[in-house]
Amino acid sequence: MPKVSEDYLAARRSEILEGARRAFAKHGYEGATVARLEEEIGLSRGAIFHYFDSKLDLFVAIAAADNLRYQQVLAEEGVEAVVRTVAATDRSWLSVLVETEVRLWHDPELERRMEAAAEEDTVLAGLTRAQREGKLRTDIDPSALLEFVMIVLNGMAVRVVSGNQLDVDSLVRIVNDGLRAGDQAVPCSP
Amino acid sequence: MPKVSEDYLAARRSEILEGARRAFAKHGYEGATVARLEEEIGLSRGAIFHYFDSKLDLFVAIAAADNLRYQQVLAEEGVEAVVRTVAATDRSWLSVLVETEVRLWHDPELERRMEAAAEEDTVLAGLTRAQREGKLRTDIDPSALLEFVMIVLNGMAVRVVSGNQLDVDSLVRIVNDGLRAGDQAVPCSP
Numbered sequence: 001m002p003k004v005s006e007d008y009l010a011a012r013r014s015e016i017l018e019g020a021r022r023a024f025a026k027h028g029y030e031g032a033t034v035a036r037l038e039e040e041i042g043l044s045r046g047a048i049f050h051y052f053d054s055k056l057d058l059f060v061a062i063a064a065a066d067n068l069r070y071q072q073v074l075a076e077e078g079v080e081a082v083v084r085t086v087a088a089t090d091r092s093w094l095s096v097l098v099e100t101e102v103r104l105w106h107d108p109e110l111e112r113r114m115e116a117a118a119e120e121d122t123v124l125a126g127l128t129r130a131q132r133e134g135k136l137r138t139d140i141d142p143s144a145l146l147e148f149v150m151i152v153l154n155g156m157a158v159r160v161v162s163g164n165q166l167d168v169d170s171l172v173r174i175v176n177d178g179l180r181a182g183d184q185a186v187p188c189s190p
Numbered sequence: 191m192p193k194v195s196e197d198y199l200a201a202r203r204s205e206i207l208e209g210a211r212r213a214f215a216k217h218g219y220e221g222a223t224v225a226r227l228e229e230e231i232g233l234s235r236g237a238i239f240h241y242f243d244s245k246l247d248l249f250v251a252i253a254a255a256d257n258l259r260y261q262q263v264l265a266e267e268g269v270e271a272v273v274r275t276v277a278a279t280d281r282s283w284l285s286v287l288v289e290t291e292v293r294l295w296h297d298p299e300l301e302r303r304m305e306a307a308a309e310e311d312t313v314l315a316g317l318t319r320a321q322r323e324g325k326l327r328t329d330i331d332p333s334a335l336l337e338f339v340m341i342v343l344n345g346m347a348v349r350v351v352s353g354n355q356l357d358v359d360s361l362v363r364i365v366n367d368g369l370r371a372g373d374q375a376v377p378c379s380p
Contacts, residue, residue, distance in 0.1 A: 095295075102292045105285075105352055137367075144360035147349070151361070155345025159337070162295055170334035171341070177327075178368025 013051050016041055017065065020048075020058045025092035029059060029100045059100055060110055064117035066097065070153065071119045075126035078135070079149055079179060080172050086153050087160070087168045095161045120146075136179050145179060203241050206231050207255065210238075210248045215282035219249060219290045249290055250300055254307035256287065260343065261309045265316035268325070269339055269369060270362050276343050277350070277358045285351045310336075326369050335369060 019041030023032045026040070032055070034045050041048055052058045066089075074082040104110040127142040136145060152175055160166060209231030213222045216230070222245070224235050231238055242248045256279075264272040276284075294300040317332040326335060342365055350356060 099292055099295070102289055102348075105289070140360050140363065141357070144357045145364070147354065147356060148361055148364045150354075151345035151349055151356075152341055153345070154348040155341035155343070158292075158344040158348060159341055164337065164340075166337060166341075167331070167334045170330050171338055173330065174335070174338045174368040174371075176368075177371030178364040178366075181364075181367030181371050 016048055016051055017062050021062050021093055024096045025090055029096050060113045063097055063101065064113050067114060068117045068119065071123050075123045079175060083172055083175060084168060086156050087166055091160055094157055098157050098161050137181060206238055206241055207252050211252050211283060214286045215280055219286050250303045253287060253291065254303050257304060258307045258309065261313050265313045268320065269365060273362055273365060274358060276346050277356055281350055284347055288347050288351050327371055
């Protein structure tokens with residue numbers, strides 16, 4: 001028998017995750033029954049749960065992948081890019097993400113999985129490089145700059161999900177100015 | 191019979207709310223049974239539910255009062271004061287507040303009550319005054335400045351509750367610089 005390739009397995013996994021994300025966004029976490037997951041993913045429960053242990057496992061895999069992606073955007077493209085990425089995230093999915101994460105705050109398995117997917121060192125290295133390049137203020141520790149960015153991203157999610165319209169361009173200007181001020185060279189006032 | 195004074199009723203109401211806040215912080219929303227509410231408040235269920243319709247009504251009254259207080263601090267004392275007030279809020283209570291508000295996002299009664307307690311006009315007037323006094327940037331609309339502050343306050347709550355330590359002084363500096371930059375007069379770089 002031919003050996004199933006790694007690529008095939010990865011493609012199948014990612015197909016399942018995309019379908020599950022749509023099912024969660026459409027029906028909510030509780031409402032995404034196994035039958036609805038099958039329908040949206042287009043595979044039988046046997047096939048789906050061959051790759052993932054449970055519905056919670058599916059949710060955690062999507063949440064951890066999102067988290068990782070946001071961190072990579074932040075590390076490689078900077079603060080403005082990650083603010084715009086979160087602002088462009090589908091609101092229904094964001095709602096499931098926030099509600100389920102809050103419900104699972106004290107769940108040790110979710111915590112462990114999210115931490116395993118965290119690349120804080122990479123993100124901090126990206127911020128430190130941006131400081132050296134003069135793109136970010138240097139009078140504040142990179143970890144405090146990162147905490148501010150995390151506050152903004154989490155706050156954006158809460159505000160969007162609770163029904164507020166964001167003026168993303170104004171937000172980006174305020175956030176950028178906060179992160180650049182301090183010891184940055186500024187043009188003289190006349 | 192002597193008429194019960196308004197002052198007496200208000201004092202009794204606020205005594206009940208303070209006790210209920212302690213019970214929610216100690217046991218969580220679900221864990222705060224009627225027996226535990228009685229114990230913490232020091233009154234019988236008959237007395238408690240003479241003033242409030244239900245446990246949810248108690249929760250909403252506390253959440254709406256907190257909301258109103260944060261808005262008053264923001265309008266009267268400014269952004270730094272409200273950031274420090276949220277940072278100083280008891281973490282156990284903040285956790286109940288965030289978890290329950292998220293769970294009730296789609297509850298029309300909570301929404302109605304929170305909106306009734308909102309003083310957005312007062313807050314916006316405070317921000318506009320601060321712009322006129324040169325304390326806040328004027329190149330961005332007051333409503334976008336307010337949205338940024340709301341993002342920061344909500345994000346702070348999420349980060350604190352999910353177990354992160356905040357460096358409040360650094361946060362205040364970044365937030366202040368973001369809100370003051372733009373068209374503000376700045377000292378010349380040498």
